[in-house]
Amino acid sequence: MQPTNINLLYLTYSRQNTGAIFHLQYVPVGVYVGAAFQLVPEDPTLERNYKGHRDTVTSVDFNPNMKQLASGGMDSCLMVWNFKAQMRAFRFVGHKDAVLAVHFSPSGHLVASASRDKTVRLWIPSVKGESTVFKAHTATVRSVQFSSDGQHLLTCSDDKTLKVWTVHRQKFQFSLSQHMNWVRCAKWSPDGRLIVSGSDDKTIKLWDRNSKECIHTFFEHGGFVHSVAFHPSGTCIAAAGTDSTVKVWDIRMNKLLQHYQAHSGAVNSLSFHPSGNYLITASNDATLKILDLLEGRLFYTLHGHQGPATAVNFSRNGEHFASGGADEQVLVWKTNFDKIDYNEVLQSHKARSQVQPAPHIHDIHPRSPMYRQAVRPLGSEVNTHTEPRDMTNKTPTVTNLGPALFSQHRNGGSESSVGASLHGLDITSGDIEQGIYTLRELQGERQLPYP
Amino acid sequence: MSSEGADVAAEVVDVQGDRRWMDLHEQFVKDSKNKEPDVLFIGDSLIARLQQSIVWSELFEPLHCLNFGIGSDTTQNVLWRLENGEIEDIKPKVVVLLIGTNNHAHTAEAVAKGIQAISLYIRSKQPTAHLLVLAIPPRGKNDNPLRAKMKKINQLLAEAIPTIPKAEYFDPKIEFIQADGSLDRSDFCDFLHFTSKGYRKYCKPLADRLSQLLVVED
Numbered sequence: 001m002q003p004t005n006i007n008l009l010y011l012t013y014s015r016q017n018t019g020a021i022f023h024l025q026y027v028p029v030g031v032y033v034g035a036a037f038q039l040v041p042e043d044p045t046l047e048r049n050y051k052g053h054r055d056t057v058t059s060v061d062f063n064p065n066m067k068q069l070a071s072g073g074m075d076s077c078l079m080v081w082n083f084k085a086q087m088r089a090f091r092f093v094g095h096k097d098a099v100l101a102v103h104f105s106p107s108g109h110l111v112a113s114a115s116r117d118k119t120v121r122l123w124i125p126s127v128k129g130e131s132t133v134f135k136a137h138t139a140t141v142r143s144v145q146f147s148s149d150g151q152h153l154l155t156c157s158d159d160k161t162l163k164v165w166t167v168h169r170q171k172f173q174f175s176l177s178q179h180m181n182w183v184r185c186a187k188w189s190p191d192g193r194l195i196v197s198g199s200d201d202k203t204i205k206l207w208d209r210n211s212k213e214c215i216h217t218f219f220e221h222g223g224f225v226h227s228v229a230f231h232p233s234g235t236c237i238a239a240a241g242t243d244s245t246v247k248v249w250d251i252r253m254n255k256l257l258q259h260y261q262a263h264s265g266a267v268n269s270l271s272f273h274p275s276g277n278y279l280i281t282a283s284n285d286a287t288l289k290i291l292d293l294l295e296g297r298l299f300y301t302l303h304g305h306q307g308p309a310t311a312v313n314f315s316r317n318g319e320h321f322a323s324g325g326a327d328e329q330v331l332v333w334k335t336n337f338d339k340i341d342y343n344e345v346l347q348s349h350k351a352r353s354q355v356q357p358a359p360h361i362h363d364i365h366p367r368s369p370m371y372r373q374a375v376r377p378l379g380s381e382v383n384t385h386t387e388p389r390d391m392t393n394k395t396p397t398v399t400n401l402g403p404a405l406f407s408q409h410r411n412g413g414s415e416s417s418v419g420a421s422l423h424g425l426d427i428t429s430g431d432i433e434q435g436i437y438t439l440r441e442l443q444g445e446r447q448l449p450y451p
Numbered sequence: 452m453s454s455e456g457a458d459v460a461a462e463v464v465d466v467q468g469d470r471r472w473m474d475l476h477e478q479f480v481k482d483s484k485n486k487e488p489d490v491l492f493i494g495d496s497l498i499a500r501l502q503q504s505i506v507w508s509e510l511f512e513p514l515h516c517l518n519f520g521i522g523s524d525t526t527q528n529v530l531w532r533l534e535n536g537e538i539e540d541i542k543p544k545v546v547v548l549l550i551g552t553n554n555h556a557h558t559a560e561a562v563a564k565g566i567q568a569i570s571l572y573i574r575s576k577q578p579t580a581h582l583l584v585l586a587i588p589p590r591g592k593n594d595n596p597l598r599a600k601m602k603k604i605n606q607l608l609a610e611a612i613p614t615i616p617k618a619e620y621f622d623p624k625i626e627f628i629q630a631d632g633s634l635d636r637s638d639f640c641d642f643l644h645f646t647s648k649g650y651r652k653y654c655k656p657l658a659d660r661l662s663q664l665l666v667v668e669d
Binding site: 182201 | 485513515
């Protein structure tokens with residue numbers, strides 16, 4: 001019997017009559033070898049669908065320990081989702097306005113959140129829900145990121161500046177002030193010596209973190225720059241924004257290397273796979289796209305969000321990625337395609353391309369059940385593993401936590417409620433080199449960080 | 452012409468059959484939920500076409516602006532749009548209003564009343580936003596009754612708008628009418644709508660005023 005290759009992966013949604021639950025069905029891709037249907041594990045698969053945000057999700061980040069995922073939203077909350085089944089999710093309450101960015105520290109012991117309320121909060125993502133807060137800018141804080149040694153924080157804001165802070169005691173170090181409009185995104189280079197920033201002034205700036213100078217400006221004439229990132233090698237940067245294109249520049253030669261016009265709406269977020277071979281993007285056109293940087297072409301289009309996809313991020317080891325959207329959902333996917341030997345992937349893609357009929361082999365697209373049945377070969381044996389997996393979201397129990405209960409408000413405001421639990425802390429003792437802090441060490445003795 | 456009714460909200464009835472006006476309105480309502488404008492422009496074609504001009508990206512895009520202009524709109528249409536969701540969920544720092552030139556069924560006094568009604572509505576819905584009501588530019592190649600009418604409306608606005616808190620009547624004070632009384636086609640391509648050159652003259656003072664207002668708000 002001739003082996004026939006079929007590759008179809010799709011997600012269907014059905015809204016039950018209550019209107020409250022998204023019911024995802026997943027049919028994995030497979031290959032017939034002889035009479036047996038085997039999985040070809042290289043297409044991304046949806047693993048989780050978290051519901052809990054009450055407004056657009058703005059940012060997602062995996063804990064390096066791979067046990068948690070953080071997400072921020074326009075509902076002003078930070079959510080921390082635990083991957084262990086049955087474990088409850090945490091909703092951290094404290095910010096007074098939308099949370100626009102979240103980032104785990106390299107040790108995984110802290111989460112930083114940036115907000116429209118002009119503050120940055122550092123949370124210990126546990127059931128105790130402690131955090132410390134500092135007023136970082138005079139306007140909305142758009143982005144926050146720990147340096148890879150966990151010692152410093154980089155923030156940027158609608159006040160047109162970028163700022164660097166110590167994590168310990170959140171001491172202001174310096175600011176970078178050459179942008180002429182909102183700075184939407186700022187990132188450290190992998191070695192921490194450079195910073196890249198993207199702004200509504202339609203430029204991307206590269207800064208030397210030691211000399212504090214802007215060493216190069218890339219002009220993005222098409223529109224506002226929403227998201228920037230360094231390639232894991234540190235030799236390139238990627239940027240994307242309102243003109244819906246994605247660009248990759250070599251920063252050694254200051255040269256545009258790649259230019260993708262894959263999306264049909266503004267691109268909100270992008271993330272490099274740790275191998276450096278792929279870039280994933282999230283767009284207002286409701287799709288996530290995976291770009292193959294070695295081949296310079298679109299690799300996958302993922303339809304999972306209803307409405308704008310606003311956030312996307314690979315896990316530190318690249319085996320998963322997470323996305324968030326205006327539909328309030330947080331989706332966690334298994335990458336899969338990074339596991340295969342690249343030549344094998346090319347071989348199997350060639351084989352796919354010889355199969356009738358279309359759809360486009362790289363499109364993963366919701367299809368009606370009718371269509372799906374038409375494509376399945378007749379008389380096939382179907383492995384029980386290929387039955388649709390029940391992906392009904394069992395919304396984890398959510399615990400509300402926040403500084404109103406536990407910690408002091410630190411920006412000179414009049415709120416200060418100290419919970420009794422601050423004194424009986426049962427946390428690993430401060431080992432600052434490893435980035436493990438107690439809340440008290442984080443706070444130390446502080447003045448307002450403002451120059 | 453009627454001396455009443457320019458301050459009564461009314462939607463545009465789709466007589467042609469393509470539903471454009473309502474579809475545009477619904478898009479604006481959506482935008483008002485999802486976007487973050489510091490400045491909101493609302494009005495008729497003079498506002499709508501501004502976004503198609505190069506002047507928009509030069510002067511206004513960096514200020515984070517939204518454009519809710521629809522061609523042929525009257526004061527009643529703008530009032531209806533505002534009352535039906537277009538300023539529900541956003542929090543602009545400044546609202547810019549230019550309307551009135553299409554109110555052919557109303558006297559100058561009635562049109563001014565309509566613009567006042569819109570202004571009061573905007574101020575009540577957006578208590579922290581500053582309102583700029585723009586002077587209506589001249590129209591027609593040579594002098595004609597509509598020129599006098601627009602001038603009269605502007606005079607009435609100059610008196611009435613300053614009485615509304617946080618509202619301002621803004622006249623860029625550009626003399627578009629030439630020595631022989633005609634409008635230059637290089638400013639008004641069809642003696643009604645601005646060219647990019649005309650927009651640049653009219654909007655530069657406006658952009659300056661906006662920059663002042665936005666800094667103050669910071």
